[in-house]
Amino acid sequence: MKFYSADIVFPICSTPLKDGIVVMDNSGVVIDVFENIAFLNNALQIQIEPSVIEKFHGILTPGFINSHCHLELSHLKGRISKHNKLTGFIKELISVRKQGENEEVLDAIKSAEKNMFNDGIVAIGDISNTSITFPIKNESDLLYHTFIEVFDLSELNTEKTWNTAKELEGMLKSNNRNSKCSISPHSPYSVTPFLFQKINKNKASLISIHNQETESENILFETGSGDLKSFFEATGNNLVHIKANGKIQYRTMYHY
Numbered sequence: 246m247k248f249y250s251a252d253i254v255f256p257i258c259s260t261p262l263k264d265g266i267v268v269m270d271n272s273g274v275v276i277d278v279f280e281n282i283a284f285l286n287n288a289l290q291i292q293i294e295p296s297v298i299e300k301f302h303g304i305l306t307p308g309f310i311n312s313h314c315h316l317e318l319s320h321l322k323g324r325i326s327k328h329n330k331l332t333g334f335i336k337e338l339i340s341v342r343k344q345g346e347n348e349e350v351l352d353a354i355k356s357a358e359k360n361m362f363n364d365g366i367v368a369i370g371d372i373s374n375t376s377i378t379f380p381i382k383n384e385s386d387l388l389y390h391t392f393i394e395v396f397d398l399s400e401l402n403t404e405k406t407w408n409t410a411k412e413l414e415g416m417l418k419s420n421n422r423n424s425k426c427s428i429s430p431h432s433p434y435s436v437t438p439f440l441f442q443k444i445n446k447n448k449a450s451l452i453s454i455h456n457q458e459t460e461s462e463n464i465l466f467e468t469g470s471g472d473l474k475s476f477f478e479a480t481g482n483n484l485v486h487i488k489a490n491g492k493i494q495y496r497t498m499y500h501y
C-alpha cells in the first residue's frame with residue numbers, strides 16, 4: 246500500500262479535506278481516503294508512521310475530464326479570430342481547417358495531448374470528423390470516447406454522410422485502445438430529421454451536440470431567418486428542414 250497526502254485533498258464524494266490521506270494499492274488503485282492519520286490507523290487497525298506518507302504541497306484531486314475536445318483541429322490554435330460571431334467562426338474554420346501539412350497537424354495533436362496530460366486531464370470526449378487522431382489514440386495512455394460527428398444540411402447528403410461515419414466507426418473499432426465511439430449529431434440546425442433518425446437507430450451510447458452556441462441559432466428556429474440562415478443560403482444551403490414556429494430551438498429540436 247501507498248499513502249499520499251496534500252494541503253487539500255479532493256475526494257469528490259465528500260467535502261475537501263485539509264491534510265487528507267489517500268490510500269492506494271501497489272497497482273495505483275485508490276482504496277480509500279481518510280481525514281487524517283488517526284482515522285486511517287483506526288480504520289486499517291494498523292499504526293502508520295507519518296514518514297510513510299508522501300506529502301505534497303497544493304491539492305490532490307482525481308483526474309480531470311475534458312468532455313468536449315476537437316483534437317484533430319489542434320493545429321488551428323490561434324489561427325481563428327475571436328469575437329467574430331458563429332458565422333464568422335464557421336467561415337474561418339472552413340477556410341483554415343485544411344491548412345497545414347500532415348506532419349504539422351500530427352505534431353500539433355501530440356503537443357495538445359501532452360498539454361492535457363500535464364494539466365491533469367485523464368479522459369476526453371473527442372469530436373472527430375476524420376481518422377487522423379485514431380493512431381494516436383491507439384498509443385495513448387489517456388482515455389478517449391470519440392464522438393464521430395455528422396451533419397448533412399440537406400437530405401441529399403445524408404447517405405454519403407452516414408456511410409463516411411460508418412467507415413470511421415469501423416476504423417476506430419479496430420483500435421486496440423480507445424476504440425469506444427458513437428456517431429453523434431453536430432447541431433440541431435445542421436442535421437436533417439432523416440439523419441437524426443439514422444443516428445437514433447444506431448443506438449449511440451453517448452452523444453455530444455453543439456446547441457444554442459449563439460443568439461442567431463435561436464433566431465433561426467424562432468423565425469426561420471437571421472444571420473445563420475443568410476450565411477447558409479450564401480453557401481447554397483437553404484436549410485429547408487428547419488420549420489420556424491416561434492420557439493427557441495431547445496423546444497423544437499427533433500425528438501429522435
Ligand SMILES: [Zn+2]
Nearest residue numbers: 313315372455
Ligand atoms: Zn465542438
